[in-house]
Each structure stands twice: as structure tokens, then as C-alpha cells.
Amino acid sequence: MAEHAQGPTAGLRSQPARTDVVVIGAGHNGLAMSHELGQRGIEHVVLERAEVANAWRHERWDSLRLLTPNWMCRLPGHSYQGDDPDGFMSAAEVADFVCDYARRLSAPLFTHTPVTRVVPCEGGYLVSTPRGDWSCRAVVMASGAFNLPVLPRIAEAVPLGVVQLSAHDYRRPQQLPEGGVLVVGASATGVQLAQEIQRSGRPVTIAVGEHVRLPRVYRGRDIQWWMLAAGLLDQRIEDVDDARRARHVPSPQLAGTPERATLDLNALCSEGVELVGRLAGIRDGKAQFSGSLRNVCALADLKMNRLLDAVDEWIAGNPGAAEVDPVERFAPTDVGASPRLGLTLGDEIRSVVWATGFRPDHSWLDVPVFDRKGALKHDRGIVDAPGLYLLGLPFLRRRKSSFMHGAEDDVREIGAHLASHLGAVRQPSRVELTA
């Protein structure tokens, strides 16, 4: 197996090693691309900053499980073989699943080899690492979409003495002091953390902005089953009205638990969690919450019902579909009579957990492909620089692009583009030779 192909010699090279493609990141996307390139007979290496599936192994909270059931977990040439197809893998099990996959690939995989810089050079790119450099004709960036926590600027206004943790650093409730906890953000991360912190005996207030509400199970099947069957997960980015918006939709309020329980705001309230609006400001040690809570909940309820309508329509149009439970609509989100607009930090709230999102880290990319706001310019993963590719971002090419089972289609299509790029850049040198 190739996983420990890294050797001390890499750091001693005086000249960069040459290869056709450098794949950055040995998570499921990088490895799926390695599989694709292997099938195409394209020479490449995979560089991994730490270990295979590192974020799953070391950078998430203890209780995290995949949001998709096991039967959906699939990579090119690799699928779930366990005996619990309807279960949800823990983060460690995901890491094991990805490590098993890595062992089956043939390309050289260099772990503990963080890329420090990618810069254009003659005929392609120079990829620098502390263990040596590679010169290559194409680079695939599969280093993840969720590398760094996104914190709002108002985090700076949290009074000293109030403990702050991002979802990136949070592991378990016991890291937090006793007493009230403000969880900021109500996407999958926020609602999961709010629930387990509340259950630890620390009263939780959750600040809720725009969010996506979904039932775990609908009409007897996992909601992901319906979304896959109805074609929603395969929907292409070019077919949505507003691509920018579609790519920034927060992850849905889901959790993968053995009970397959729905984890929406009503479920949190029933366990005693208090809902407040989006954290709008902090003034004189007091957190101020937006008065928009009712509307963000109404938006999420309406959107969930449109999705359920679409599922019902699909079922009606596919009478061959197996027995299903009757149509069901869920109670609207109950925000209470008068949600609080302020809370004193320090007194009522002893700690703040920021579940305000993650972003990719491309700080090592020294290629002029960033827009004014610092986002990478690309067309469905084909970056605005020849031979540079991107994988694994939310809705990169399809709604499923950031899911494990979404890698397969994306690496096939991007792999095809990459192969034709390598073919095309070969052409000129041949012309020169014959001229």
C-alpha cells in the first residue's frame, strides 16, 4: 500500500520531483480523484498535510456522525459493506472508511506533507512542502471546504471571562464551564451542539438566523432517500436560479442518530433550549438578538413544506415506489410569545459556542485566481487558471458535491477535463519539435 510512501529523501531533493498531477488532500475527494486518475493512467501523487481523513479524525466534535445513512456512503470503487445500512457512521468510522479506501489506491500518497505554496511555473505549477517540492502540469485542490471556522467580527466584543469556542475547537460539553451557554448558529452543527450541551445540564440559548429545516424521516424513509430518488441531490448548479445563493445555503438541521430522530428547533425547545434571533450585536456586555426570528422560521417552514410537496409529487408520479406512509406535515416552528432580544454575557451566559460556519483554507495558493472578496474564481471546479482544479465545495457541480457520494460524478467530469488539458498542453511541444 502506498500510504507511507513518504520518505526522508523527499526533503533532501535539490530539484523538484516531477509528476503530471499533484492532488492536494487525502480526504475522500482527493482519494476519489486519485482513483479516477489511476483509471486514466495519469501519473500523480497525493499530498496530505497530516493523516488520511485528518479532519474526520482530529478536527470535529466527539459525537459527530455523518448526515447521510451508511447505504449512501460510496466512493468510486468502494462502498459501505457493514451490516447497518440505515445507520450513520461516527466521524472515526468515516475516517476508517476513507483509510480503507486509501489502502486500495496505487498512487504515491505522502502523508504529513503540508503544501505551503502553489505557484505557476513553466508548463504548470510548483508545489512546495517542507518535505520537498513537486513540479507538475496540473493541481487538484481537494483540501476540504471546512478547514477554518468562520467567526463574525462581533466575537471580539464578547467580554473577557466568557469562554468562547468555535465548532472547530469544540469536542464535548465538558470543555465548557457550568452555567448558561449561547450557541450561535442553527445549521446542522449548531442544533447538534445545542442538544448535547443542553443534555449535559448547561442551559442553552440558541441564536437562530436563516436555516434549513428537514425531518430526518418522511413517509417512512430517510429524507436523503427521497432527495436522492427525486433527483434533488443530482441537481446541477447550472440549473438553479441563483448559484451563489445555492452554494451558501447552510447545512440542514439534521443529525444521524440510531433513533433517526428529527432535530429541528421544536425538538430543541421540547428539551428546554431557548430560541432567540440571529446574534445582531454585543453592546456593553449584552448580546442583542434580531427581531427576525419569526420570519427566518417561517422561511424555513415554507421551504421544508415545498420540499415535502416535491417528494409527495414524486411519489404520486412513481406509483411503483414501494409502500410508503401517508402524507404528513409537521407543526410550524414555535418561537414562543416573545423571544428575548437581549442577554447579559457573563452573568446568564458563561460561554459562547460559535457554530457560524467553516470555510476552505487556500492561503497557500499563490495564483491570481481570487476575486475581490477573496473567493476562488472557478467554473464548477475548473479554476480560472489552466490546469488548476477544485473539489468538494458545497454545490460545486451538483447539490451532492460536498457529500461523500457526490465525489464520484465530480471526479469523473473534472478528471475528463484534466485529461484533455494534459493532452492539449502536450500538443504545442510536439508542434515545436516537428517544426
Added chain:
Amino acid sequence: MTKPQTQTQTPADNGVNVAALLGAREALTATPEGAQFKWRATSEWLRGTHSRATVDKFFGLGEEQKHRQAYQYESDHPEIFASPDNGATPVEFVLVGLAGCLTAGIAAVAQNRNIQLKSVKATLEAGMDLQGILGIDDNVRNGFDGIKVHYEIDADATPEQIAALVAQSQKRSAVFDIVTNPTDVTVTTRKV
């Protein structure tokens, strides 16, 4: 799944130039400096609680702009406050602004979704405990303790589509944002 309804009949006409709005969105995405606006009003005290405010000029798209004409608004307090009631109470202007903003948004969103509106009527009510402004109880805030907005809408759309219009309008409303979120206010003074 979130696609607006597509209708084959006559396109909706709510009197909103959606093409211009979408064009502006595209243009201002490319040149964000043009998106920087300054809204202005002037006001002059007349007597008692009676003031007259004027809106005329504003700044946007990189240059000074002007309304088609100057508009004036009288503000005063009602007679039960021992005032002559020469105009709306200032807090009522907040409701006027919120209604105007949300309703404009509903029309624009409906146009964009090709939904024909027939009537859109809003009723607004804001609670206020006067013990705040009168300094009777420090625990009572000066402003509203809540605002209730109710819409009665007749349109060629399902109740869910109408609810979605109103929700989307709130999501994109400037005045809704102003009243639901804190805003930093700077007041300066000069003796003349």
C-alpha cells in the same frame, strides 16, 4: 423545488420593473462602489411637538440624486398628549416606513415570481408602554415592545406562495432590518 411557478397565461404586471432591478443587481455586483447610498432628511422645529421634515436629495450610483420633487412631512403628537396634532406621531412614521418597505418588497418579489397581485392591504400595530418615555419605570424601554403586521392579499397564487412572498419581502427589507437589528446612531450638535 424552490423554483417560482411558471405560468403560461399573461405575464403578471404589478407595475414593478424587475428587469431594471435585476440589471441594477448585476451592475452593482460589478461596481460595488455604486451601491453605496446615503439617505437624507432635514427637519425643522415649528412649535411645541410640531416639526416639519423634508426629503429631497440623496446620494447613490456615485453621484448626487434628487427626488422628482421635495416631499414634506408634519410630525406632532395627538391631542391627548396636550399637543395640537398637526401630523403623525414620529413612531407612526416608523410604521409607515415599515409598511411601505414590506409592501414594495412584496410587489417586487411577486413580479419576479410572475404572480399577479390584485390587492395588498397591511394593518400595523405597535405596542408601547409610556412608562418608558415618561421615566416612570427604568425597566421599560422607550420604544415599541413589539410590532404586529398583518397582510390581506388577493393574488393569483396559493396561500403558501403568498406566505412565501411576505416572508421573502421581510428577508430583503431595509426597514424590517432597521427595526429588528441594532443600528449605531451618531448625533452631533452645533450652536449657531
